[in-house]
Amino acid sequence: MGHMVQQESKIKQFARKNNAFLQKTLEELSQIPAPSHREEKRREYCQRWLEQFGIVSQSDEKGNLVIPYRLKEEKQNLLFIAHMDLVFEDTVPLQIKKEGTIWNCPGIGDNTANVVLMLFLAKFLKEQEPDLEQGILLAIDTCEEGLGNLEGCSALMQRYADKVSGVIAFDLYRDQIYTECIGSVRYKIAVCTPGGHSFADFGETNAVWVLAKLIERLYRYRTQGCTTYNAGVIQGGTSVNTIAPKAEMLFEYRSDSAEELKKCKMYLEECLKEIQKIKDVTIECKIVGERPCMQNADQTKIEMLSEICREEIRKISGICPKKGKASTDCNIPLSIGIPAVCAGFFRGGGAHTMEEWIDISTSEIALEMALSVSCALAGRKKIDK
Ligand SMILES: [Zn+2]
Structure with a gap:
């Protein structure tokens, strides 16, 4: 128990110390266009960002970025994934308008903010080297939106399906968690x-x-x-x-x-x-x-994943996210029987519109939640058992 408390406070500390830097990263990344199939500028930014902390990322033929953390044998790994593409063409101006704590910019919550959380999760794992029961595969993937057709995630699942016991997509906003796919x-x-x-x-x-x-x-x-x-x-x-x-x-x-x-x-x-x-x-x-729709996915295991996520989010923010259905990267694992859930961490809204916004005052707590969810999920016994 003492160990748990120590780890929780490390997460809190990390979130507080990195909050200003996280906001700066979000501001920079939000302004880089990334239509599906043409994400290279965002990918380069992420790669350089990771390099400054000595974090090695691999990219594949679909342009996905992958960062392994203490990968284990067989299915004892979790995949955390956030898509880097936007629904907007590169002709759409990506300027952040700030009004109070509200930052408005197309794509800022879907999915720039979640990609930034993924970067900081990589930084956290590198600096803190937490001991977890499962290995972790972090992925910042391409082609999730529209006619991108989930190509990035499909390629990743082809490669890693026999290595991962579950998938958690960082996508959309804080108040919902998606346990079923469309x-x-x-x-x-x-x-x-x-x-x-x-x-x-x-x-x-x-x-x-x-x-x-x-x-x-x-x-x-x-x-x-x-x-x-x-x-x-x-x-x-x-x-x-x-x-x-x-x-x-x-x-x-x-x-x-x-x-x-x-x-x-x-x-x-x-x-x-x-x-x-x-x-x-x-x-x-x-x-x-x-x-694809959901097929042969084990409802009990999905429930386990989503309960851990909801509990961590509730503990930290006091908000219990509602369960919903959506079309996300989770479609791919769910269509081949691998449990998956999709969660977001920032307060925000207006996905796929020019009016999309997030509440930047939720950034520190968003980071704390993303890290806590990840550690809680990977810290548990293999969910396959
Ligand atoms: Zn999205």
């Missing part, structure tokens, strides 16, 4: 017709009209349970006096159930077949993104 399938659907002159060729099939018809049909679908769909982007046509020869859209389904997602896919196929019967229409339908 799978999705995303399509790019293009309608092509011969087109023509709006007056001279009137009566020829118009691609914009066909696409609108398709969308209307797709929106007649009655979903079951936690299943949704969305036509997110449409474009097409040539001019106001041209019968549109091409129109396309991005369309997605999301669900917490693999079976429901399958039904959605079948419904879409049916609709496409129907629409294809219209004169002179060709349709190209391409899957541009697919995120």
Whole structure:
């Protein structure tokens, strides 16, 4: 027990001493663009940051950064992961606006703040060398967002699936913890017709009209349970006096159930077949993104991980995070039966919008929570047993 108390106070001390430096790091990193598939500038920053403390990180073919800490044999390791990519293109200005304790910047909470916590977790392990029952693999990964398709995490799980007993993703904000995942399938659907002159060729099939018809049909679908769909982007046509020869859209389904997602896919196929019967229409339908649902993951082990996280967060902040569902890096381990939870530590909100914000006055406690959660999880007996 005495040992526990000592370790807790070391964490507190570390958080207090490093708080100003953490805020400075967050400020710097927030301003570096990192769209999915083009994260190299953020990766370089993180690598240099780690190097100044003599922390060696390895990068792989997907651009993930990995930092091992006392890795053990077989499945006696935990993977802590935070994605470095943002939903924003590199043309979006990433300037922090400060108002009181609120820092506003696109991507600041999803996921810059969590990447910074991961850096400081690496620094903590290097300086304090805590004795833990499990080995730790820290990863700052790429391509979590949107059409990044969880490619970074997929590559990591391919490499380390037989080494890790559980995965903890640092993502989003403090008041929720995600113990279930949402799978999705995303399509790019293009309608092509011969087109023509709006007056001279009137009566020829118009691609914009066909696409609108398709969308209307797709929106007649009655979903079951936690299943949704969305036509997110449409474009097409040539001019106001041209019968549109091409129109396309991005369309997605999301669900917490693999079976429901399958039904959605079948419904879409049916609709496409129907629409294809219209004169002179060709349709190209391409899957541009697919995120797996949960499959064969042990609910008891997920529960154990999430209870440890919630308890540490509650002890330190007085807040007991609610359990929720989301689409995160956890989809990948959960789809292959490895328990995973996703937690955030800063107070914040507005993910994926220009108005995204965090409360910087929660930074010290966020760091304390991230370190405590990590040590508590890795300090416990192998959760596989
Ligand atoms: Zn995120």
